[in-house]
Amino acid sequence: MKRVFVLIFGFFILLTAKAQDFDVYPRTKDDMMNFDHMPSSMQLNEYRMLQRNIRIQDGLNAILVPGYVHFKAGEKKAGYWLLGLRLAGYAGLSAVYVSSKAKGEPLFQINPLDKPDESDVINVTGQWKVDKSDIISTLSITVIIATYFYDWIHGKAKLESKQELIRYKYNMKMGLEKEIKNGRIVPAVGVSVKF
Amino acid sequence: MKRIVGILVFLAVSSFGLFAQFSDTTELAFIQRINSRGEVSLIEVNLPNADELSDAMIMSEGNGKIKTLYLYETAISHYMLGEYAKALYYLLADRLFFPSSVTEGCKGLFFNSAFALNLDSASVERLWQVRPASTLKENYDKLFYAAEGVYSKELVPVLKRLVLFRASKYGSVPYKMQHWLFLADIHLKQRQLRKFYDKVYDTAVPVYLQNDVPVKFRKKIARKAIKFYMKRGAYREACSISKHYKKIGLNPVQAFGLMMKKIRCKFKF
Numbered sequence: 025m026k027r028v029f030v031l032i033f034g035f036f037i038l039l040t041a042k043a044q045d046f047d048v049y050p051r052t053k054d055d056m057m058n059f060d061h062m063p064s065s066m067q068l069n070e071y072r073m074l075q076r077n078i079r080i081q082d083g084l085n086a087i088l089v090p091g092y093v094h095f096k097a098g099e100k101k102a103g104y105w106l107l108g109l110r111l112a113g114y115a116g117l118s119a120v121y122v123s124s125k126a127k128g129e130p131l132f133q134i135n136p137l138d139k140p141d142e143s144d145v146i147n148v149t150g151q152w153k154v155d156k157s158d159i160i161s162t163l164s165i166t167v168i169i170a171t172y173f174y175d176w177i178h179g180k181a182k183l184e185s186k187q188e189l190i191r192y193k194y195n196m197k198m199g200l201e202k203e204i205k206n207g208r209i210v211p212a213v214g215v216s217v218k219f
Numbered sequence: 220m221k222r223i224v225g226i227l228v229f230l231a232v233s234s235f236g237l238f239a240q241f242s243d244t245t246e247l248a249f250i251q252r253i254n255s256r257g258e259v260s261l262i263e264v265n266l267p268n269a270d271e272l273s274d275a276m277i278m279s280e281g282n283g284k285i286k287t288l289y290l291y292e293t294a295i296s297h298y299m300l301g302e303y304a305k306a307l308y309y310l311l312a313d314r315l316f317f318p319s320s321v322t323e324g325c326k327g328l329f330f331n332s333a334f335a336l337n338l339d340s341a342s343v344e345r346l347w348q349v350r351p352a353s354t355l356k357e358n359y360d361k362l363f364y365a366a367e368g369v370y371s372k373e374l375v376p377v378l379k380r381l382v383l384f385r386a387s388k389y390g391s392v393p394y395k396m397q398h399w400l401f402l403a404d405i406h407l408k409q410r411q412l413r414k415f416y417d418k419v420y421d422t423a424v425p426v427y428l429q430n431d432v433p434v435k436f437r438k439k440i441a442r443k444a445i446k447f448y449m450k451r452g453a454y455r456e457a458c459s460i461s462k463h464y465k466k467i468g469l470n471p472v473q474a475f476g477l478m479m480k481k482i483r484c485k486f487k488f
Contacts, residue, residue, distance in 0.1 A: 064240045065268045189264045193249075200252075201245045 093179030116164035287317035303335040304371035
């Protein structure tokens with residue numbers, strides 16, 4: 025009976041949890057209908073870059089889609105590189121898994137014992153013998169993890185640097201506009217006649 | 220009270236538009252500043268704005284020191300980023316539309332940009348000698364033919380905009396320009412265009428039917444045109460071009476390719 029209550033309780037908790045978007049820093053206001061007064065010379069690409077922000081969810085997405093953060097930061101070339109490298113990592117890992125299954129050997133076998141097949145083994149300082157497949161699998165795992173963190177950290181830094189440049193540009197122009205108008209920013213009223 | 224509220228609302232609404240558009244003077248001051256500092260990343264971010272404003276200046280009538288200086292600075296920005304064809308284009312436009320002491324004094328930048336595009340001294344000198352015409356229309360033509368003579372991939376979208384603007388302003392464009400636009404639309408490479416464009420006549424006859432154009436290029440243009448139209452579902456036009464293509468004289472491989480294309484036209488896939 026207790027178990028049934030625990031299950032029902034758990035079910036209701038899950039129901040409420042499902043309604044929430046997983047986000048450590050939730051948005052406190054609805055900015056979907058917040059229209060900005062932007063300079064008319066602003067490009068669509070610049071506007072997109074300013075609207076974007078790298079959040080926890082993007083980090084999670086980057087696990088599934090290699091290069092996701094770079095793609096979001098508008099760095100397509102780097103994104104495709106990361107995608108390729110991650111796929112190579114997965115391919116290496118799969119190859120090692122399939123080969124070890126076929127041979128009936130466990131993964132990561134670093135041992136001082138004699139191996140039956142000497143061609144698959146590399147001697148390290150004459151004492152340790154490391155399987156070639158273990159090197160490939162270690163490299164593959166390193167590539168997978170490294171590309172993930174590079175994507176997240178470098179991608180975020182790239183996006184922020186782009187946003188800084190765009191903000192700097194328009195802020196500088198506003199400053200210059202003010203300077204040119206002798207430091208006075210006042211709404212001007214004019215009359216124009218068109219024929 | 221109502222009046223005061225009304226004035227306040229008006230002032231508030233007016234102030235929203237304050238930064239809606241920066242003046243040309245501000246844009247010039249900004250581009251001069253970043254060019255002199257040599258901040259490449261900032262130059263890169265500002266270039267879309269600079270190109271847009273420079274094109275607007277070329278397409279608008281009237282003269283002015285700000286315009287001539289702005290085009291010159293835009294050329295410097297492109298030069299600093301290694302976009303020599305665009306640098307040369309804006310220097311040419313500056314010389315044609317806003318001639319001044321600035322445009323005469325930029326000989327070094329003009330020649331360096333042209334040499335970086337692998338042009339020979341005689342061609343560069345010919346480009347430098349291009350002088351403004353008496354009418355704006357002629358100036359557009361001069362700018363187009365001078366810039367097109369560089370045969371750079373970079374300039375294709377810029378020249379397309381220029382041709383379309385000329386068409387919208389004056390109603391029509393010369394046939395040779397129309398041919399160029401067609402060849403650009405079917406994605407014919409500029410290095411291929413370099414080999415025969417001077418032989419293209421200023422007539423309504425399509426390029427693939429003009430006898431002075433080498434047969435090799437006529438075939439290539441016809442093939443690309445068929446592919447272009449088929450991709451867009453214009454099977455009738457593709458079919459009519461394929462009839463002309465057949466008349467040029469095909470080798471067995473080309474004949475087989477045409478047969479496949481005809482089958483695709485027939486069944487529309």
